[in-house]
Amino acid sequence: MRIRQEMKANILLKFLMIGLGITFILFGCSTSDEWEEEVSKSPPLSGTSFLTSHSPTLVHTIDFQEMSTRTIDEKDKKITYGYSSLRIYYGEYGSKLVKYKELTGFDLTTVENFEVKWQGDSLVMINVYRKAKDGTTFKDETIRLDTSI
Structure with missing residues (x-):
């Protein structure tokens, strides 16, 4: 009698273990599927607009965007973005902006200001002012962009 009770208990325990195992497998697959979907929906490159300027008679527009590249951490299941370049x-005017000038290696952390000077409706001169370690501001470079091209 006691042996039968032990056998029943063992069988019950085995079913419980199998049930828990199946639950963990299903939960793991579900999480994996959700992760794959999240990765597929996240863009590999993302832009954040921070400055827009229009030509004097609203013929052309420029839009500064900080571009970030996606990094996928499979172990911790995290998606992060890190700065990669500046695109102008x-x-x-009024249309979707698809053309761009990309400035790779452009350090945005020291930029104090962008001064946008339109020369007519197509040519724009962009003065880049940076902040020095001592706190002073200086003109570092001028970016020339012909928006009619």
Whole structure:
């Protein structure tokens, strides 16, 4: 009698273990599927607009965007973005801006200001002012962009 009770208890324990195992497998697969979906929906490159300027008679527009590249951490299941470049998108006023000038290796952390000077409706001169370690501001470079191209 006691042996039968032990056998029943063992069988019950085995079913419980199998049930828990199946639950963990299903939960793990579900999480994995959700992770794959999240990765597929996240763009590999993301832009954040921080300055827009229009030509004097609203013929052209420029839009400064900080570009970030996606990094996927499979172990911790995290998606992060890190700065990769500066893009200046340009095109006709009111249209979707698809053309851009990309400045790779451009250090945005020391930029104090961008001064945008339109020369007519197509040519724009962008003065880049940076902040020195001592706190002073200086003109570092001028970016020339022809928005009619």
